[in-house]
């Protein structure tokens with residue numbers, strides 16, 4: 141133990157921090173996390189967990205709807221009760237995680253952390269020192285600097301809505317909007333989605349996104365692209381968002397225009413640590429300009445997706461670096477992306493759009509999975525897979541449009557990471573009848589033999 145109060149101090153307690161904190165504590169280090177809000181960060185309290193809890197019955201409803209023509213009624217969702225359940229369950233995480241960290245012997249210092257020198261953090265007037273500091277302060281929803289911005293709500297508000305409004309306008313057709321819009325639409329609400337880009341979900345395959353937009357339009361949603369909101373006004377019976385050539389009226393407006401890194405009031409500038417809305421600039425060891433100060437998770441300025449698993453990966457990498465278990469630069473494996481629309485769209489590795497642009501490097505195999513496997517797909521006839529192979533025949537990318545995409549995505553990620561051949565797949569037994577089994581069946585003839 142050094143002369144500092146702690147070996148490692150984390151600013152934040154989300155996935156970018158708590159995985160590394162636990163690993164370091166278990167290796168015998170003295171560790172604390174500074175947290176100004178709830179234990180566990182965005183994903184646990186205001187993001188993934190709350191979202192997926194609310195999504196649960198929608199997934200079943202979507203499945204039942206496929207049997208409607210066979211005389212089976214589609215169940216109704218009681219949003220009010222669902223929200224009460226969400227508040228109870230997710231609300232319990234904050235104290236529960238506090239106890240968990242305590243059990244591990246990790247101190248949580250409540251308050252706003254601000255660096256004062258390379259080894260010291262001020263927390264609301266009290267200072268704490270550490271040999272290493274990890275900044276994992278995350279990101280927040282962006283707010284457009286336009287008149288009437290205060291009338292727009294953000295993801296936190298939507299995930300707390302006791303009553304679903306009758307009409308909703310989503311500004312931005314990214315992951316947050318598309319996931320929320322799917323739920324509102326399934327509840328029979330009037331949904332409009334606008335974006336200043338020419339398409340939705342830019343990071344997902346164009347064909348699958350077009351299928352999703354068409355499906356949502358068939359359910360009554362309106363999409364408007366190339367629309368930039370310049371002001372929002374409140375009227376007696378709702379709100380109106382104005383773009384360059386149109387106006388959109390709704391009871392409730394959700395802004396989902398991206399997320400901005402939390403880099404303000406952290407004392408970064410005084411220490412010469414470069415940062416912007418995109419995040420803190422780090423080297424390939426996740427070190428800032430001050431080598432004993434690392435950055436992790438959503439607050440990092442990076443090209444890879446800002447997701448919970450990437451934050452966790454970085455948190456563990458930093459812990460291993462501090463413990464001297466690695467001196468290598470960080471190397472990310474392929475990163476699975478999944479948008480929880482109804483059905484899901486998934487993408488991992490080389491993207492479909494990139495593969496199509498480089499036929500000299502990649503082969504693209506599209507399988508209309510739902511049509512050939514309707515029986516195993518529970519009548520999900522639209523389900524579709526795209527496999528991307530390199531010239532040697534290894535799987536290097538995949539995309540999925542299916543309610544079951546989440547299940548199969550991790551399997552495909554494994555095949556890519558482990559560079560599996562047809563022979564590798566033949567050496568294993570998979571459960572039957574499942575989508576994964578059918579995916580293996582579809583992959584074997586096209587993968588490198590051995």
Ligand SMILES: Cc1cc2nc3c(=O)[nH]c(=O)nc-3n(C[C@H](O)[C@H](O)[C@H](O)COP(=O)(O)OP(=O)(O)OC[C@H]3O[C@@H](n4cnc5c(N)ncnc54)[C@H](O)[C@@H]3O)c2cc1C
Nearest residue numbers: 152154155156176181182183187253277278437438447448
């Ligand atoms: C609605 C929504 C849905 C999402 N769904 C998914 C999903 O399905 N899958 C997925 O992989 N990702 C999802 N994400 C993204 C995921 O939540 C983030 O990538 C993840 O939370 C990043 O973790 P982090 O620890 O870097 O940041 P955060 O979880 O944001 O944690 C940062 C913590 O730092 C604290 N903090 C900030 N500044 C200070 C300070 N100065 N002093 C003290 N404490 C401070 C904050 O209070 C916060 O608790 C979603 C995000 C949102 C908003």
Ligand SMILES: NC(=O)c1ccc[n+]([C@@H]2O[C@H](COP(=O)([O-])OP(=O)(O)OC[C@H]3O[C@@H](n4cnc5c(N)ncnc54)[C@H](O)[C@@H]3O)[C@@H](O)[C@H]2O)c1
Nearest residue numbers: 312313314315316335336337369396397398399446478479
């Ligand atoms: N399932 C998941 O993995 C998941 C779910 C939710 C959130 N997240 C995380 O949260 C991040 C942010 O999500 P998001 O949906 O806010 O961002 P996003 O980057 O996915 O989408 C933002 C959208 O807003 C549009 N936009 C930006 N400015 C605009 C403007 N002025 N007018 C109209 N449209 C505008 C962009 O063109 C884009 O389509 C994600 O990138 C991801 O890191 C992940």
